[in-house]
Amino acid sequence: MIVGTQKPIAEIKAMVKPYRRLLVLGCGTCVKTCFAGGEDEVLALSSALRLAFRVDGEEIDVKGQTVERQCEDEFIQEAAGGVAHCDAVLSLACGAGVQAVARRYPNTPVLPGVNTTFIGVREGQGLFTEECIGCGNCVLAEFGGVCPITRCAKRLLNGPCGGSRNGKCEVNPDTDCAWQLIIDRLKLLGQLDALRTYRSPRDWRPGIAGGPRRLVREDHII
Amino acid sequence: MPAAPAPGITVLHCINALTDVAAFALHSTENARIHAVKLPCSGMTRDIFLLKAFEVGADAVVLFTCPEGACRHLDGNIRAWKRVERVRGILDEIGLSSRRLSAFSIAPGDQEAVSLALRKVVSELAVLGPNPAARACPEITSGLTSATTS
Numbered sequence: 001m002i003v004g005t006q007k008p009i010a011e012i013k014a015m016v017k018p019y020r021r022l023l024v025l026g027c028g029t030c031v032k033t034c035f036a037g038g039e040d041e042v043l044a045l046s047s048a049l050r051l052a053f054r055v056d057g058e059e060i061d062v063k064g065q066t067v068e069r070q071c072e073d074e075f076i077q078e079a080a081g082g083v084a085h086c087d088a089v090l091s092l093a094c095g096a097g098v099q100a101v102a103r104r105y106p107n108t109p110v111l112p113g114v115n116t117t118f119i120g121v122r123e124g125q126g127l128f129t130e131e132c133i134g135c136g137n138c139v140l141a142e143f144g145g146v147c148p149i150t151r152c153a154k155r156l157l158n159g160p161c162g163g164s165r166n167g168k169c170e171v172n173p174d175t176d177c178a179w180q181l182i183i184d185r186l187k188l189l190g191q192l193d194a195l196r197t198y199r200s201p202r203d204w205r206p207g208i209a210g211g212p213r214r215l216v217r218e219d220h221i222i
Numbered sequence: 223m224p225a226a227p228a229p230g231i232t233v234l235h236c237i238n239a240l241t242d243v244a245a246f247a248l249h250s251t252e253n254a255r256i257h258a259v260k261l262p263c264s265g266m267t268r269d270i271f272l273l274k275a276f277e278v279g280a281d282a283v284v285l286f287t288c289p290e291g292a293c294r295h296l297d298g299n300i301r302a303w304k305r306v307e308r309v310r311g312i313l314d315e316i317g318l319s320s321r322r323l324s325a326f327s328i329a330p331g332d333q334e335a336v337s338l339a340l341r342k343v344v345s346e347l348a349v350l351g352p353n354p355a356a357r358a359c360p361e362i363t364s365g366l367t368s369a370t371t372s
Contacts, residue, residue, distance in 0.1 A: 009315045044269035044312075047277055052316035054355035 001121070002030040002094045003128045004114040006041060012090065013052050015111050016060070019087035022049070024113070025079055025101065026066030027093035034128050036114045037092025039066040045092070045113065070097025076104045083108055136206025136213065142194060144185030151178035157199040229347040230255045230356075231340070232275035235286035236264040236302075238294050239328045240336065253344045264288065265298020272309045272323060279356040282343050285325040286336065292329075299327070318355060321346055 006012075016022050024046045032038025042064040053060045065082045067075045070093035079101070083089055088109040091098040094116040102110040118130035133150045139157075140147055149155050153171035160179030163170035167180045186192045204210070231254045257280065261267065264287035275283045285306055287299035303325055310320035324346075326339040 009312065013316075040268060040270065044273055044309075047270055047273035048312050048316055051273065051276055051318060051355045055317045 001033055001119070002096075002116060003034045003118050003120045003130070004031050004036040004094055004116045005034075006036050006045065006092070006114055007112070009045075009048055009052060012045070012111075012113055013049065016049065016088060016090055019060075019109070021061045021086045022063070022088055022090055023079070023082045023086040024049075024062060024064045024090045024092065025070065025082070026064065027070040027091075027097050028066050028068045029071075031093055031097075031114060032066075033122060035126070041092060042066050045090075070094075071100050073100065073104060076101055080105075134207065135204070136210075137203070142197075142199075143182045144189060144191065144194075146178055146181045146185055148178050148182060151176075151181070157202060228254050229281040229344060229352070230257065230279055231343060231347075232257045232259065232280040232283045233286065233340075234259045234261055234264070234267060234271065234275075234283070235328075236261055236288055236299070239264070239286050239288045239330060241330070254340065254347075256340075263293065263295045263298040264302035265293070265295055265300075267302045267305050269305060269309050269312070272306070273312070276313075276318065276322070276353055276355060279353065281347050281350075281353045281356070282322045282324070284323075284339065284343055286328045286339070287325060289327040289329055318353070319350060321350060322353065 024042050026032070026037050026039055026042035028038055032041075035041060046062040046064040049062050050060060063082060063086065065079055067078050069075045070091060079089075083105045086108065088111060089101060089105065090111050090113045091101050092113045093101070094114065095112065096116075098110055098112045119132040119134060120128045120130045123129050130150055132147060135149055139149070148157055148159060152159060152161075153169050153175070154161055156179065160177065160183070161170075164177035164180055165173075167177055169175040169177045183192070183195070186194060206213075233256055235258065237260050257275075259271075264285060267285060272283050272285075285302060287302050288294070290299060293299045306323060306325045310323050313323055314320045324339075324343060326335070328335050328339075
């Protein structure tokens with residue numbers, strides 16, 4: 001899932017200040033799960049914005065709506081009625097959702113209310129960790145299902161670096177050393193010998209270094 | 223010159239912590255206008271419930287929960303306290319003051335503790351004054367009066 005955090009209210013307030021009628025548009029998929037932009041967050045942020053402007057002696061008409069996914073046009077179209085009656089949309093989706101909404105409604109300013117942070121997993125209630133950077137050429141099979149590119153602070157493919165202490169990363173002691181995890185998992189799988197293979201410098205072009213990516217599935221295009 | 227109206231306080235309470243709203247009666251008539259909202263468990267508290275209370279004119283919002291370890295639903299009270307802390311942060315961020323929102327643990331039936339807590343909130347409001355967000359929107363402020371329980 002894509003993980004994000006809501007922007008500070010002060011930043012959002014400054015962003016929406018020029019507009020009198022605002023639609024706060026939530027997304028019911030990834031950002032709902034990480035408590036950044038689902039229905040609950042739409043309601044709370046809408047209320048907080050109304051209060052914030054009233055404290056300054058101003059009134060703003062804030063309405064809220066949440067669609068299932070802001071990264072798919074079929075769902076975005078459900079917001080057409082709300083968008084038609086607002087001066088701007090404050091999207092609580094990830095960056096992809098914000099841009100998809102802006103593409104669907106080109107005459108209405110679409111503002112981001114969330115900082116998109118990473119592709120991750122929900123480790124527990126309220127705890128999310130980054131697990132994938134979308135490098136475009138997955139190597140998890142070689143590393144026991146632990147990604148050294150995402151989870152090693154030094155992105156080492158020929159690790160470990162030697163700096164970890166008690167299984168924790170020297171860059172951030174709150175983070176597990178990815179290479180400790182890789183070695184533990186490969187031991188468990190009886191595949192530790194896989195680490196004898198030298199990994200040559202990586203071709204980063206399948207990742208974002210090669211420019212914006214595009215996926216075409218001809219078998220699904222009519 | 224007419225006297226200033228008594229402050230409006232929205233009280234959300236777990237029905238297990240406080241089943242009898244008679245505890246509010248004295249304050250409703252003398253010190254404050256109390257709008258009581260029953261919850262099956264304080265863990266059902268949502269950010270929007272707390273914020274909406276301020277929107278419709280409450281000068282302060284109070285949450286009464288069961289004491290830690292005494293929640294019938296295990297950790298509803300702990301969740302409620304965390305949500306209160308989060309919304310207190312929002313109130314400070316928007317200039318409404320986190321001191322307008324408070325939570326108290328109440329042993330079942332301890333009406334004296336309820337009175338004590340409400341007295342504390344009323345005295346805090348004497349310093350803070352009315353909710354500035356409600357003052358800017360008088361038609362909403364009047365809505366509180368009609369919703370007030372006594």
